[in-house]
Amino acid sequence: MCLCVKVLQKPQLVSMDPPEKAGKRRxxxxxxxxxxxxxxxxxxxxxxxxxxVIKSFGIFxxxxxxxxxxxxxxxxxxxxxxxxxxxxxxxxxxALSARxxxxxxxxxxxxxxxxxxxxxxxxxxxxxxxxxVGFLNGFGYALTWTPTVTMLGLYFxxxxxxxxxxxxxxxxxxxxxxxxxxxxxxxxxSWRGALLILGGLxxxxxxxxxxxxxxxxxxxxxxxxxxxxxxxxxxxGDLEETKRGFRLESELNVLExxxxxxxxxxxxxxxxxxxxxxxxxxxxxxTQLRTRVQHYVDYTLxxxxxxxxxxxxxxxxxxxxFAPSLFLVPYARSQGLNEYQAAALLSISAVLDLxxxxxxxxxxxxxxxxxxxxxxxxxxxxxxxxxxCPLASTFPELVAFSAAHGLVYGATVAVHITVxxxxxxVERLGSALGFFMxxxxxxxxxxxxxxxxxxxxxxxxxxxFLMSGVALIVSALFLLILHQMNQQSQKTATDAAxxxxxxxxxxxx
Numbered sequence: 001m002c003l004c005v006k007v008l009q010k011p012q013l014v015s016m017d018p019p020e021k022a023g024k025r026r027x028x029x030x031x032x033x034x035x036x037x038x039x040x041x042x043x044x045x046x047x048x049x050x051x052x053v054i055k056s057f058g059i060f061x062x063x064x065x066x067x068x069x070x071x072x073x074x075x076x077x078x079x080x081x082x083x084x085x086x087x088x089x090x091x092x093x094x095a096l097s098a099r100x101x102x103x104x105x106x107x108x109x110x111x112x113x114x115x116x117x118x119x120x121x122x123x124x125x126x127x128x129x130x131x132x133v134g135f136l137n138g139f140g141y142a143l144t145w146t147p148t149v150t151m152l153g154l155y156f157x158x159x160x161x162x163x164x165x166x167x168x169x170x171x172x173x174x175x176x177x178x179x180x181x182x183x184x185x186x187x188x189x190s191w192r193g194a195l196l197i198l199g200g201l202x203x204x205x206x207x208x209x210x211x212x213x214x215x216x217x218x219x220x221x222x223x224x225x226x227x228x229x230x231x232x233x234x235x236x237g238d239l240e241e242t243k244r245g246f247r248l249e250s251e252l253n254v255l256e257x258x259x260x261x262x263x264x265x266x267x268x269x270x271x272x273x274x275x276x277x278x279x280x281x282x283x284x285x286x287t288q289l290r291t292r293v294q295h296y297v298d299y300t301l302x303x304x305x306x307x308x309x310x311x312x313x314x315x316x317x318x319x320x321x322f323a324p325s326l327f328l329v330p331y332a333r334s335q336g337l338n339e340y341q342a343a344a345l346l347s348i349s350a351v352l353d354l355x356x357x358x359x360x361x362x363x364x365x366x367x368x369x370x371x372x373x374x375x376x377x378x379x380x381x382x383x384x385x386x387x388x389c390p391l392a393s394t395f396p397e398l399v400a401f402s403a404a405h406g407l408v409y410g411a412t413v414a415v416h417i418t419v420x421x422x423x424x425x426v427e428r429l430g431s432a433l434g435f436f437m438x439x440x441x442x443x444x445x446x447x448x449x450x451x452x453x454x455x456x457x458x459x460x461x462x463x464x465f466l467m468s469g470v471a472l473i474v475s476a477l478f479l480l481i482l483h484q485m486n487q488q489s490q491k492t493a494t495d496a497a498x499x500x501x502x503x504x505x506x507x508x509x
Contacts, residue, residue: 002155011038014492018150020378030217031155032155032156032157034161035155035213036155036163038213039148039151039211039213040152040155040156040163040166040211041211042148042209042211042212043149043152044166044167044170045170045174045204045207045208046106046145046170046208047168047170047171048170048171048173048175049144049167049204049205050141050144050145050205051171051173052143052170052175052178052323053178053197054083054325055175055346056080056174056178056179056346057079057125058346059080059179059182059183059325059328060172060184060194060325061075061076061329062330063184063186063190063191063328064126064191067191068126070126071457072327072452072455073449073452073455074449074452074457075125076323076326076440076448076449077126077130077134077206077448078130078133078134080322080365080444080445080446080448081130081135081140082138082444083144083318083441083448083453084133084444085134085138085139085141085441086137086138086139086142086145086441086442086444087142087437087438087439087441088142088437088438089138089139089143090146090433090435090436090437091431091435091437091438092142092434093142093434094146094150094431094434095434096255097270098339101214102151102209102212103209103212103214104149104211106147106205106209106212106457108143108145109140109143109205109209109487110135110144110204110205110206110291112136112139112143113137113141113205114199114200114202114205115136115199116127116136116137116139116140116199117132117133117137117195117199117202117420118195118199118498119132119136120132120133120195120199121157121192121196121199122192134193139277139310139345140202142206144205144208144209146433146434146437147274148209149167149213150429150481151212152164152432153429154429155215160418161361161362161365161415162362162365162417164247164361164362164414165357165360165362165414165415166357166358168357168417169354169357170355171353171413172351172406172410173350173470173493175346175347175349176346176347177368179346179350180242180344180347181376182194182198182343183340183343185197186292187339199207219417229506233369237478238381245350254337265423266321272430276422277309282348293313295386301428301435302318302435304424304505306423306424306485306486306489307423307424307435308439309434309482309485310419310420310479310482311436311440311479311480312441312475312478314436314440314443315439315440315442315443315475316443316470316471316472316474316475316478317416317440317448317475318442318443319439319443319446319450319467319472319475320382320383320447320468320470320471320475321443321447321468322444322447322448322466323442323448323464323467324405324464326416326448326451327344327452327464328342328345328402329342329345331389331461331462331464331465332345332398333441334461335398335421337362337395341382346402346408348399348402348403349402349406349460350406351406352404352406352407352410353406353407353409354410354416355407355412356406356407356409356411357411357413357473358375358414358416359408359411360411360414360415361415364414364415370454370481370486371415371418371419371422372479372486373483375412375415375416375479376479376483377477378411378412379407379412379475379476380472381411382408382412382472383470383472383473384469384473385401385404385405385408386405386466386468387465387466387469388401388403388467389462390460417433420436422484445505447471449462451467451468452464454467
């Protein structure tokens with residue numbers, strides 16, 4: 001005869017289901033259509049007016065460097081500070097969005113961006129450009145980009161890879177459009193006048209924020225339900241249930257049973273019985289406080305091993321993501337190309353970037369292979385392409401490099417955000433995106449200046465591309481580790497399910 005005791009504390013299994021199945025279990029209300037397309041449109045322009053502007057800022061690089069008679073490393077700090085501020089302020093943006101609304105935060109960010117760039121046009125030193133176009137503009141970007149991408153993840157579930165690819169295509173299209181426009185504005189009104197006009201364009205971020213109609217996130221419902229369940233269970237007598245579990249365990253210990261392993265598996269004593277007994281009155285208050293804090297900033301993410309490994313990938317990837325677009329125009333001009341030929345390289349890269357995002361986002365949506373495997377392959381290819389850049393010296397060779405770089409860069413960007421909700425779940429996407437950006441900020445901050453340091457030492461812009469390529473290949477190693485962790489988690493979940501099934505069969509035999 002087999003006897004089973006109620007399991008008081010079951011181990012939590014890691015879900016490796018596709019996002020669409022996980023979303024159904026959570027009761028997510030992602031419409032995947034209708035008004036979601038306007039959210040996608042808003043995200044499209046936010047990508048373009050933030051990271052599209054950052055990628056196009058290489059047009060200003062030579063002009064500012066010559067005007068202030070500074071080094072490549074000194075000028076690169078403008079972009080570096082902006083990128084780092086976007087990452088560092090991302091958790092703040094996530095918390096403000098949870099406290100107020102995504103719409104209000106994005107509109108405020110748009111106003112800050114516009115004012116920062118306008119004041120930057122009046123800068124009298126590089127330090128003032130660091131503060132305005134660097135820090136303040138980057139802070140405004142963080143307030144606009146992070147909430148908009150979070151809203152996109154809430155509105156799309158089944159079509160999320162395609163939605164992310166289409167939204168991020170705004171970065172490519174506006175880079176393609178803004179690059180020759182900036183060069184024309186600089187030739188007509190100088191770099192100061194071009195910054196003034198850019199400040200006016202940034203006001204469109206406020207319009208993007210107005211489109212963000214609130215959608216109740218699945219996380220909110222889960223948090224409220226979890227609080228109520230924990231409070232009710234504590235109020236109705238968790239203490240009595242714990243004592244009853246001990247009595248049943250004592251009775252089992254005196255039974256003469258042949259299958260001792262079955263008894264061991266069927267009986268599980270909670271580890272925190274004493275803490276429940278001693279703190280039954282303070283338990284609900286602590287639960288409420290912890291839940292409120294997690295609603296704004298889910299600090300438990302730092303204990304998630306897979307999330308931290310993916311964040312380390314982000315650090316090294318950021319070292320190589322932003323430097324190439326910043327130094328492509330100066331490198332081309334150092335090889336003897338004129339201003340408009342150099343600007344055309346960024347436009348060519350943007351066109352192939354657009355194709356890469358849409359096509360490989362569609363491939364990711366087919367789920368032929370795991371998304372992390374696809375991302376690993378594209379990151380390795382991107383690093384290899386950057387390592388080959390110094391071999392290009394003529395306009396046709398640089399066109400070929402720009403096309404290859406744009407295609408593989410688009411393939412990488414199309415899926416790297418999609419991996420994040422698969423790692424932590426869509427209900428934690430807001431906090432996860434903020435923490436991911438915060439951790440990645442070190443790479444974004446150091447990437448351009450480190451590349452600029454090697455450029456100044458070797459007096460060759462090609463060194464910046466070599467540094468970026470090495471950083472990206474190193475980042476791919478963390479993706480391989482993440483893939484192995486995913487495989488191990490999936491195997492553990494499968495084995496645990498089979499073991500539990502066998503145990504209950506023995507218990508009821």
